[in-house]
Amino acid sequence: MVDQNSIFGGMLTTLGVAKKTRCDALGVRWKPSYMLLGDANGSDPVPSAEQTSLINQRYRAPLNNLYVSPTDENILIAELVLPPDVGGWWIRELALEDDAGVFSAVANVAPSYKPLLAQGSGRNQIVRMHITTSGTSDIELKIDPSVVMATRDYVDRALRIGSVVIRLSSNRTLKPSELGLVLANAAASSLTIELPSSDASISGRDIIVYRTDNSIHRLIVRATDKNTLKFHTHLSPTGYPFMVLMGAGDWWHLRSDGTGSWWPVGRFDSTPLGRPVFETTTAFNPGGYGPLNGQLLKRAEWPWLWDHAQQSGMLYAEREQRMEGAWSSGDGRTTFRSPEARGEFLRVLDQGRGVDRTHVTGIAKKGSSVITEIRTHARLVPGMLIEGRHLPRGSKITKVNDGEIVVSSKSEKDGYGTWQVAGRVAGSWTSDAFSDHTHSVSLGQGVGNLDSLVPASVARGSAGLQHVVSHNVSPSYIGHIGDAETRPRNIAYPGCIKMI
Numbered sequence: 001m002v003d004q005n006s007i008f009g010g011m012l013t014t015l016g017v018a019k020k021t022r023c024d025a026l027g028v029r030w031k032p033s034y035m036l037l038g039d040a041n042g043s044d045p046v047p048s049a050e051q052t053s054l055i056n057q058r059y060r061a062p063l064n065n066l067y068v069s070p071t072d073e074n075i076l077i078a079e080l081v082l083p084p085d086v087g088g089w090w091i092r093e094l095a096l097e098d099d100a101g102v103f104s105a106v107a108n109v110a111p112s113y114k115p116l117l118a119q120g121s122g123r124n125q126i127v128r129m130h131i132t133t134s135g136t137s138d139i140e141l142k143i144d145p146s147v148v149m150a151t152r153d154y155v156d157r158a159l160r161i162g163s164v165v166i167r168l169s170s171n172r173t174l175k176p177s178e179l180g181l182v183l184a185n186a187a188a189s190s191l192t193i194e195l196p197s198s199d200a201s202i203s204g205r206d207i208i209v210y211r212t213d214n215s216i217h218r219l220i221v222r223a224t225d226k227n228t229l230k231f232h233t234h235l236s237p238t239g240y241p242f243m244v245l246m247g248a249g250d251w252w253h254l255r256s257d258g259t260g261s262w263w264p265v266g267r268f269d270s271t272p273l274g275r276p277v278f279e280t281t282t283a284f285n286p287g288g289y290g291p292l293n294g295q296l297l298k299r300a301e302w303p304w305l306w307d308h309a310q311q312s313g314m315l316y317a318e319r320e321q322r323m324e325g326a327w328s329s330g331d332g333r334t335t336f337r338s339p340e341a342r343g344e345f346l347r348v349l350d351q352g353r354g355v356d357r358t359h360v361t362g363i364a365k366k367g368s369s370v371i372t373e374i375r376t377h378a379r380l381v382p383g384m385l386i387e388g389r390h391l392p393r394g395s396k397i398t399k400v401n402d403g404e405i406v407v408s409s410k411s412e413k414d415g416y417g418t419w420q421v422a423g424r425v426a427g428s429w430t431s432d433a434f435s436d437h438t439h440s441v442s443l444g445q446g447v448g449n450l451d452s453l454v455p456a457s458v459a460r461g462s463a464g465l466q467h468v469v470s471h472n473v474s475p476s477y478i479g480h481i482g483d484a485e486t487r488p489r490n491i492a493y494p495g496c497i498k499m500i
Helices: 013-025 152-160 303-311
Strands: 009-012 032-039 057-062 065-069 071-083 089-098 103-114 125-132 164-168 180-184 191-196 206-211 219-222 242-245 253-257 262-267 274-280 290-293 296-298 335-337 358-364 368-376 384-389 397-401 404-407 415-422 495-498
Touching: 013 089, 013 103, 032 071, 032 125, 057 089, 089 125, 103 125, 152 242, 180 191, 242 253, 358 404, 368 415
Parallel strands: 009 125, 164 180, 180 206, 191 219
Antiparallel strands: 009 103, 032 057, 032 089, 065 071, 071 125, 089 103, 206 253, 219 242, 253 262, 274 495, 290 495, 296 335, 358 368, 358 415, 368 404, 384 415, 397 404
8 A cells, every 4th residue: 555655666677778788789879769557457566677567558658758867867757748538547657668669667656547538637647757777878769749749848948949040140139039040140240139128928938149250340149228138147146238249150048037137048158257278270269269468458348358357356557567467457447458478378376375486685674674675576465475584484565665565574684685475466477587596617727718618519619609708807607598588398379368
């Protein structure tokens, strides 16, 4: 007898497991095709993997739907719709047959009576069967629309995107009847597509806007009136009035909520906004990418990117020293500038680890916390640890002025000094630098004698050698040699930044 302790569920039968294993081995898809319903002769059945039939089959029909559970990829869900003129019996047991008639899965269910229309309580009834499998990636359902009734959910999903396909190459305000697939071509000039009002009449309806050209012209998808497009809501909860499509193949899939908003449910490239990437092409790929070249942008044309810059913690005044890798505020009113990274090596930010250390030179005064005549290759900010000449451990920079810094401790002596500052500022750059090191130099006797540093493979007295200069100067020094900068062997790829 069924009670609160009864257990319901299903499994693949031994025959089903063997058939699926054989399909997997052959690399073909297994195709469950039919559902069988039975009343078990009024008993409370317990499904067994050894079954080859139902206890008492009452109905057999093609499946309406077969899909993987959204919560468990090893659960297969089969659906069958029972029309009003089918019934007059209890449903207590279920089974699946594949396209070859193999009895593949069996389940028991809580008893449910399916009435007939003639009984005055006719209705469509959906029967769902949940089957545990070892994997659902190679399972397929083929539906014959001439014999299968569509569920309402299937119809609703199909209606979200209409069968309409339109092609646009000039500005257009779309009508609700034109929702579907919009193929937009901005090859001739800039193009603006305005969406219909997202009101109750089109609630749940979808549109896909697909760009077909690869020109530099701007292609805008705009919401009408006070409607908004709900993308990048982590930056602006209210969304934005428009978006842009960049490059041939870029597309957005939008859905109306019926209350004034269009929500993105899919897009060509969902890489996070502002992320730098390397490319293996000098052409721009579709999906919203621009050059990583410090370009000046208009805030009104890129409001989401401007919001990103303001919330990044990496926004500085225009031409701020050593901050070309960050965002800048442009003219302070209508523009802003993207990061510049051309010809640069990228490095992971230290973020308090203490690996990045920069030399700072300056002049300290005993009993003062101010160090003047600062010279350094890095950008300094309050909070950085500073260690070195006559400063206690744990000292920090508390203020940065033009040519001087203020630290949290007072110097113990006067004079010129060298200190180490730990950390870097996000988006900052530093000059080429070597780790501290020394060179041993052994000079021979006599004016201009370079022999002691010349390799054996090089003829003595070579006029091209400039490693050591000892022409009656004091002290002798090592001359420069090499290229314009220090760098390892490398490959240069174009850099891009995600702009939408």
